[in-house]
Amino acid sequence: MQNVPNQELPASHKYKILTLTSLGHIMELYDFILYGVMLSFLAKAFLPDHNPNFSMFLASLSFAITFLITPIGSIFWGWYGDKFGRISMLNISMILMAIPSISIALLPTYKTIGILAPIILIFLRIMQGISASGEIIGAKIFAMEAIGDASHGLSSGIITAAGAIGILLAMYMGYLTSTSSLEYFWRIPFILGSVLFIFATMIRKNLSAQMKIHHDKLPNKEENQSISAIIDITKNNPHASLIVFVLGAMLGILSYTLHVFINPFLIKLGFDAAVVFKHSLIGYSATIVGAILAGIYVDKYCNINELFLRSLKGIVLAVTLLFLPLFLLILLGSYCSIIGFFVLDFLLGSYATISAIMMYKAFPKDVRCRGVLMNYAFGCGVFGGITPLILGILGDINIYLPAFAVTICFFVIYFVLKWSLRKC
Known part of the structure; x- marks a missing residue:
């Protein structure tokens, strides 16, 4: 771990670190979400095309299966990040994201190699899922630690x-x-992802040079550094883990729902794909606007923990109450x-920032990577990963069922969160 106190880093270094971390994160997230954005095109290329709906179902299933692997990856990344440092963790996870991207771009289709095509595709996606379990929340942890307590919102x-x-770049490629x-234009976005990897490598190399990376690991030398210690961390912090x-x-x-499910769903309903x-x-x-404004708000007005917790519960409640009417508004098309x-x-x-x-x-610094990454991966990976598949099945039954299902889930989450925060 980077045991450089925040006050030892000049302000110019802090913001350079934040900039470099952000640029690397752009490229990593582009590669990761591109698979979901291009799901309908991948289904046509790598799955049997005699039944388009069935091919789309299989594609969504492949998306869900790979997310079930991410919690396993998060256990490794959490251990690695706490033991060897956040930057090293981010660098390796980036490589695991880039290799599948160029491989998918060059992978022969189902018509060429048959059943091997979807098998290889799923394997490559599993690699990306393992990578994402270290990068997505790991980059935020690293940035908040580097910038310091006074600017958590900004970071x-x-x-x-x-x-x-x-x-957004991945969606534009879609x-x-x-x-x-x-016919094969869908390969170009994946090729672009491999090109971005070269830039990301240079960016992360520069980032490493900005930090004094010590290898004395953690402040507490007696702490159990084995991967199995993550079980004890969860047991010792049950309410933080649940939060x-x-x-x-x-x-x-x-x-x-917004990145992967809704676009193919609307297209299947007859909406023009380009529109x-x-x-x-x-x-x-x-x-982008919501993320930045929420960060500014937290730094300016939530310097008291109680105010921050009210803001957290407020944004969760807002998402819960507004999701159903806004989803129905999308179904109307046009400006709606x-x-x-x-x-x-x-x-x-706003929610992602807060x-x-x-x-x-939720977790102290010496166990933060292990505590956060594993529990986040179980929540986001398992529930997020199966969302497009489940909503697709519900949407075939009734076009309004996906909205009601998501809303019910959000209400459950809201009340569980309130209970957990009282216990914490």
Whole structure:
């Protein structure tokens, strides 16, 4: 771990670290979310095409299966991050994200190699899932530790916004693919991902140079550093673990509903693919705005812990109450769709910023990576990963069922969170 106290780092170094971390996060999130954005195109290329609906179901299933692996990856990354340092963890996870991206770009289709195509595709996605279990929340932990307690909101907000930019770029690639007449245009976004990896490598190398990385690991030398110690960490912090778990679950459900499920769902309902991607792109820009404004708000007004907890519960309640009407607004199409996307994505950015700060605060520094990464991965990975699959099945039964199902989940999460915060 980087045992350099925040006060030893000049302000210019802190913000350079934040900038470099953000740039690397943009590229990592682009690679990760691209698979979900391109799911309908991947289904056509790598799965049997005799039944388009069945192919889409299999593609969603592959998306869900890979997320069930992420908790295993998070156990490793949590141990690695606490033992060897946050930057080293982020560097290795980035490599595991980039290799599958170029491999998918070059992978022969189902028509060429048959059943091997989906098998290899799922294996590559599993690698990306393992990588993401270290990067997505790990980058925020690193940034908040580097910048210091006085600017948690700024750190979390900027990293969240950076991830949103990466996702926005991936969604734009989906839009370009939907409007292209080239049969294999879908490969170009994955090739771009491998090119971004080269830049990300240089950025992370520069980032390492900004920090004095010590290898005396943790302040407490007697602490058990084995991977199995993560079980004890969870047992010793049951309410903190539950808080991180439910916050991760809500983030996964909301994020993958908006990023992965809703666009193919609208296209299947008969909406024009290019229009759907265009509306979601316009809306998703609000994630960046929501993330930054939430960060500024937390730093300026939530210097008392009680005020911060009220803000956390407030944003969770807002998402819970507004999801159903906004989802129904999207189904109306036209400008209503843009408004629905915009408000939901604004809430997503705000929630992602504030919830990450709560996860950061939930565990002490010497066990933070292990405590946060595992519980977050179980919540976000399991619930978020199966969201597109479950909502797709419900949507085939009735187009309104997905909205009601998500809303019910959010109400459960809200009350569990309130209970956990009282116990913590």
